[in-house]
Amino acid sequence: MSIDSMFVHKMWDDHELSKMVEGGVPFPMLSDAGGRVGKVYGVYDEDAGVETRGRFIIDPDGIVQGFEVLTPPVGRSVNETLRQVQAFQLVRASKGTEATPSGWKPGKKTLKPGPGLVGNVWKEWKTEMAFD
Amino acid sequence: MAEEVKAGCARPTGGPVGDPAPETTENIQTEKKEVKSMIQVGKKAPDFSAPGYQKGGFINLKLSDYLGKWVLLCFYPGDFTFV
Numbered sequence A: 001m002s003i004d005s006m007f008v009h010k011m012w013d014d015h016e017l018s019k020m021v022e023g024g025v026p027f028p029m030l031s032d033a034g035g036r037v038g039k040v041y042g043v044y045d046e047d048a049g050v051e052t053r054g055r056f057i058i059d060p061d062g063i064v065q066g067f068e069v070l071t072p073p074v075g076r077s078v079n080e081t082l083r084q085v086q087a088f089q090l091v092r093a094s095k096g097t098e099a100t101p102s103g104w105k106p107g108k109k110t111l112k113p114g115p116g117l118v119g120n121v122w123k124e125w126k127t128e129m130a131f132d
Numbered sequence B: 001m002a003e004e005v006k007a008g009c010a011r012p013t014g015g016p017v018g019d020p021a022p023e024t025t026e027n028i029q030t031e032k033k034e035v036k037s038m039i040q041v042g043k044k045a046p047d048f049s050a051p052g053y054q055k056g057g058f059i060n061l062k063l064s065d066y067l068g069k070w071v072l073l074c075f076y077p078g079d080f081t082f083v
Helices: A006-020 A033-040 A078-093 B028-036
Strands: A053-058 A064-070 B048-054 B057-062 B071-074
Touching: A006 B048, A033 B048, A053 A078, A064 A078
Parallel strands: none
Antiparallel strands: A053 A064, A053 B071, B048 B057
16 A cells, blocks of 8 residues: 555556566555555654555454554565464464464464463573574 | 446545544644554554555455455555665
8 A cells, every 4th residue: 555546556567566476466556645544554654745664464353463664765574474474373273372482483383371381481492493 | 355446537545434533633743643542453453445456457445345364454655666
């Protein structure tokens, strides 16, 4: 979503994005004239008249699980976003019985919070696991 | 999901759905603060409708149409920007 009209979105997709992604962008490219939606989400920069790089993960119940907002010159990490979505999906599927510690990626160990884990995380999780 | 719209000369717009947005511009500072506090993790994502473009067609969609699915909502400064 940006402040550009849907007509400009079409031109961008036709003339540039479709050269990067075969068949063009598959998902909806939304138009937010005047930043009306961006204002509600706290990402509209009034001075510049554009949206900043806000990214919101919204779950199937319409609940915001996470967000990240960057200033324009720095791009996002798609892999980190996907990792977060996978983590939120795992937690949701476990109905909150599992949690993903720092550095978690799919396939890595989760934690099962409970009285037995209090004070014992050091046995289950090592600092190196945050970095690998 | 998203309804198709015809391309006319008018430039369609969308906006927040549901609770009316505060219209007062008397004190922009306060308004900004109020607006920012609306997004919190663990809380409902504000609903909105917006026109857009998808795979050759012009559409209009509502965030709430996507209940039951995971949604990634991304804002960016503008088409043809570089990053």
